[in-house]
Amino acid sequence: MEEAKVGVFLSDCGGQISKILDFEALAEFVKKVDGVTFVARSSEFWRGQGLKTITDAVKSGKINRAVVAENVPKISEIVIAKAVEEAGLNPHLVEVLDLKDHCAWPHRDAPSEATEKAKAMLLAAIEKAKLLEPIDKAEFPTVKSVLVIGGGIAGMQAAEDLAEMGFQVHLIEKEPFLGGLAAKAGRFFPTDDCAICIQSPTVDLKTVTHTSRKCVYRSGFSEIPNLNVLTNSKVVKVEGVPGNFKVTLERRPRYVSEEKCVACDLCTSVCPVEVPDDYNAKLSTRKAIYVNKPLVYPAAYVIDEKACKFHECAKCVEVCPAKAIDLDQKTEYVTLNVGSIIVATGFREYNPNVIKEYHYSEYPDVITHLELARMLDAFGPTKGMIVKPSNGKPAKRIVFVQCVGSRDRRWNPYCSSICCMISLKHATLIKTAHPDADVTICYIDIRTTGREHEYYYEKARELGVKFVKGRPAEILHDPATNTLIVEVEDELLRRLLELETDLVVLATAMVPSEETKKLAEILGLELDQDGFFKEYNAKLRPTETKRRGIFLCGGATFPKDAPTASLHAHSAAVKAAKFIMQGKIVKDLKTAVVNEDYCGNCQFCPVTCPYGAITLEPKENKHFVAHVSELLCEGCGICVGTCPVGAIELRHLKQDQIAAQMRALLSVNGTPKPLILAISCSECGNAAVDSSGMAMMNYPANVRVLRVPCTGIVQVRHILEAFKAGAQGVMVVGCKPDGCHYEVGSQKAKKKVELAKMLLNAYGIEPERLEMFNLVYIEGDKFAEAAKNMTEKVEKLGVLQLA
Amino acid sequence: MTEEKLEKPTIEDFSREITRMLGGETITYCYQCGTCASSCPVAKTTDRYNPRQIIRMALLGQRYEVLNGDSIWLCASCYNCQERCPQKVEIADVIYALRNMAIREGNIPALYAEFANGLMSEGRLAPISKFLEKKRSDYGLPPLKPTGVEALKKIFSATGFDKIFFKKGEQP
Ligand code: SF4
Ligand code: SF4
């Protein structure tokens, strides 16, 4: 490698920090450091003339490394890297440090001490810069095609967005028809219009304008170019890498050709088999060959395998005028090559049987919301009439019971969030159609937090819906009158009530769809404590997952109402598109690399890497060695912290760079206080250090910060080396344990710190000299306080004598 | 003269105190749904008892009223409420915890005091009169065995049960 020629660029931040730091002394100091070939001072270096000074020095060949002392390094780093790259230098040969927030501001009361610390910081940056190596970029191809799993409103929305953006989209649905829960729900709040009314495609601007909303079956959904809908299908295998997944689908036979079927209904008139209709909550029957109504997509009949007598009967085959029926269709396996995957598998009603006191499976007149929705549907089993399923007679008195299996620590501790609104919707629909109906809602808390939702509550009261604050203890049945009795305490009256009623509607919990767990295993995704798919970050990245290229939307992450599910779907579509739209992922290889000669196949790193980036690859001489996927590696260094033999390193922060910085930071003290090394992560930990400086909080200049990507990289030996290099105390400053940017790094660091404490004790060094801190940006005050306390504590312990 | 100031119980103090008692740990989970009250057979027969309300008062720090009232002594320990509580509040056990607290402060209904005194002197909850013993032999039942009151006394002294003052009072 070419000899390092380091340029040092000192920004005095518009003269602000040169009031505190002695810039002449700093310039003199760096000039004398071995390898420094160029020194410049300016008021800023990340733009304008200052930036030009750097690029000119690069272009003239005076320097091949740059150390820039600049404000807000996180941003200036990016700008400067880009500029030097354009000037012909590898952007990773630049080291940026912050003399303002990490030195001048927090130590402004002791300018000469601050100046000495600044020298140490500059020396550390220079020593690191000399050891920096160029890092290349790599390209990973992405297939411009997306798989959307689940054909409910969220999945359809995401599929439509992506197809209209021009991506090839495969939308798969495990049922024979699209629509999901929406197709059964009849009407949706807050518009009270048909649940299957979707935003229709906007591609064909001749016939459809942006104002359009249409029923799914007449929306033209199936005609969107690039959209391939596969019903009766599910994912059985996913291989490959993000951007280039190979997905295997299992496609169950429909036995009716979607292309040929004309939906004439002749087949159902000859089919001799009649079975309870699941779609209508078994409140009616259907034939073995059937279609769901209201119609969604595809508008083709399907044969129920479990009910059909096939060749024994074959009456439908004879009668079908379109010759659309094929009783010998087989299960097919389809392979797809996609760049992104969106999971939109939704949620389902919880089976309320677990709450024995409500006798759901025992009393036919105790039903769930979905069953009521089917009754309210004009296409439904009762053609819109509300009846007692026990005898088919009209139900005049209806009691709703809220929170059935939700907000229940025995079953589902969370609030399902939409059931209050469903009850209010159904209660108002009933009261509007039948003003004389006696409707009561038993609730613990009514939650109407969404837009327009409180108006439903208002309207329900106006229409005469009764509200009883109390969760019923039991539902009893009086066989003599075939009525139900709901035992509940009206808490506001403090009176025990026995509500006589014809029908009880349970607002059951909404839980993850069946097979969620299995799909999560296939996709390598995590589930949350409630069994829903877990987002990458619940606050900021609600449609992403830890696995790159796989996204989530709709009820798959939590029960949602229609507007929220639509929004979520749009978000997932954008994320999925962004991931593949370039046709490639271009990435700086700031990743881990394995020294195959050292790797002892201990298998620690593959299980530790939070991104599954490490696999064990077979080699001829040894059995296996660790291999890092350059695409998946996030460059955190947690593997480095884990490897017992030092076989794995980060390209962007090698061990010798850590050691050189450590030595340099501890080489100059210039304060009467004991030197303390703070190893901080580049995320929340460093943000806390930044913010303490920005807010001009004071802490002593003997505290020196060494920045690493994640505290997960810290090894016990780093800590011991710090003491050897002259530190009298060591602080490890990372993210909160559950807020670590690299998932587990800060937890791993905590364990290392505990281990190191034990070792220090064994060496006769007070373990109190080492401490871990978990801080965030808004805790700058806590960092300053920790630095002060640590200094005082170490001062009290006296000077460390190492043998 | 020294002035005695009474500590004003705050909401937190009393509920914390209860959660530290055996059986009282779960009280703070209660979200006042009323399932317990509508499940309770005692509450059905008298409005002097309502488990939800006891918990409510306890959570609001109404220490005096809860521990000195007769309400907590009315629970029949059927555990219906506990079976059904959606927040897994161990209601009947909470009531026991409250009773234990009340006893420590000397608030013991006469009936319970009698039981305790009977146990300590005779080894039985209820004294067996000559009349009863005669009745047993009339019905052909064998005479009762001695109660081993000495062994019981050891337990009482080890647990501190005998240090509690069981006053005679009025029945709730
Ligand atoms: S640096 Fe982090 S992401 Fe990369 S392989 Fe190591 S542990 Fe995994
Ligand atoms: S049933 Fe449980 S949560 Fe409901 S009021 Fe009673 S103790 Fe509270």
Ligand code: SF4
């Ligand atoms: S255990 Fe006590 S409070 Fe609970 S239901 Fe039975 S009698 Fe009522």
